Amino acid sequence: MSNPTVVIAGAGLAGATVATELRERGFEGRILLLGAEEHRPYIRPPLSKEYLKGDAPVDDADVHPGHWYAEHAVEFLPGVTAGSFDPGAHELFVSEGGRITYDSLVLATGASARPLGVPGSGHGAVFPLRTREDAGRLRAALEVGGRRVVVVGSGWIGLEVAAAARGYGNEVTVLGRAAVPLSAAIGPELGAVFERLHRDNGVTVRNGAKVVGVDGGAEQVVVLASGERIPADVVVAGVGATPNTQVAERSGVRLSNGVLTDKGMRTSIDDVYAVGDVANPFLPALGRHYRNEHWANAIAGGTVAAHAILGERASYDDIPYFYSDQYDLGMEYSGYPPLAAGSRVVFRGDVEAREFIAFWLRNDRVVAGMNVNVWDVQDDIQRLIRGGERVDADRLADQSVDLAAV
Structure with missing residues (x-):
């Protein structure tokens, strides 16, 4: 194949990573990067962190500066959405009736913010947070200060928004369905640490709260199943995201909680790959x-897909990783949440002072680790996870024992 064409449907971090890795590994064929948004590829975490808090301009979230794409012969086409593809003809159907022939197709269509889905939630005072436009509107609403902000959802996005809102001097209430914030992500024991953090910073945290409506009128009111009505100037929907599988579904790709792929990000259809939020590898x-x-998944999966397209060894072997910044707390997490769920938690450091490392142990093996306001330990955490060897929990918890020696 003298001049193969790789078409990437979706111009987020995952899609941009595929294009970047292909060029860095010497691919000389044609690369088309199609973005539904009008912006060049950007990273989403700053939208709920640095940018939302007013600590950084939105352009800091760009994956590459604008000139990078032309310099690396990546044809970036903003405002172009994929509809479906014909596997036999190797044709992708796009907006405005266009067709693009590909040798390899990468589905990087991402995910969309899940709506509240209750009466009145389509009102303009209810803010999602997924895109640059979403972040800009929400920041403008929060930076006024002195407003009543109700955040629906006590996951990572909800708590990061709550922290940003408090930073502008707003009155903040977080409504979560679970008994403890973040319990689905890191368990109730660690979730309680973040609940205390927010309460200590003046946030009202309401657990086990089910929102059934948002009433308009002279002022917004969030209505709970209990009948309680909570006045709000700003309502934020932080209830998760759903993978954008429409292109795959229309084209006969195998689905299950996203687009199923093998360890090389290959879908059930030849020459078609999936990466990022839409992929279930x-x-x-x-x-x-x-x-x-x-975001680390977008980089890992995008890198693996590029290797697979080039015919190289391709296996998703990266340990899942993410981070969060809330008030004066910074944390990093590496590990496998399905293995960590229900496993033993071992602490190293001072939990009350919020300076510690938490390790999740299953059968005496570290399956996940989270460092809170303790830095330069991720290499050791990932080494313990990857090694898969039994560890002595007492030595793991003992700060006098060098972590590198555990």
Whole structure:
């Protein structure tokens, strides 16, 4: 194949990573990067962190400066959406009736913010947070200060928004369905650490709260199943995201909680790959498929797909990783949440002072680790996870023992 064409449907971090890795590994064929948004590829975490807090301009989230794409012969086409593709003809159908022939197709269509889905939630005072436009509107609403902000959802996005809103001097209430914030992500024991953090910073945290409506009128009111009505100037929907599988579904690709792929990000259709939030790849370390929506997954999956397209060894072997910044707390997490769920937690450091490392142990083996306001330990955490050897929990918890020696 003298001049193969790789078409990437989706211009987020995952899609941009595929294009970057192909060029860095010497691919000389044609690369088309199609973006539904009008912006060049950007990274989403700053939208709920640095940018939302007013600490950085939105352009800091760009994957590459604008000139990079032309310099690397990547044809970036903003405002172009994929509809479906014909596997036999190797044709992708795009907006405005266009057709693009490909040799390899990468589905990087991402995910969309899940709506509240209750009466009144389509009102303009209810803010999602997924795109640059979403972040800009929400920041403008929050930076006024002195407003009543109700955040629906006590996951990572909800808590990061709550922290940003408090930073502008707003009155903040977080409504979560679970008994403890973040319990689905890191368990109730660690979730309680973040709940205390927010309460200590003046946030009202309401657990086990089910929102059934948002009433308009002279002022917004969030209505709970209990009948309680909570006045709000700003309502934020932080209830997760759903993978954008429409292109795959219309084209006959196998789906299950996203687009199923093998360890090389290959879908059920030849020459078609999936990466990023839409992909549900097989992770050899887990022995099962696992989809996650963190930015490190976009980089890992995009890199693996590029290798597979080039005919190189391709296996998703990266340990899932994410981070969060809230108030004066910074954290990093590496590990496998399905293995960590229900496992033993061992602490190293001072939990009350919020300076510690938490390790999740299953059968005396470290399957996940989170460092909170303790830095330069991720290499050791990932070494312990990857090694898969039994560890002495007492030595793991003992700060006098060098972590590198555990």
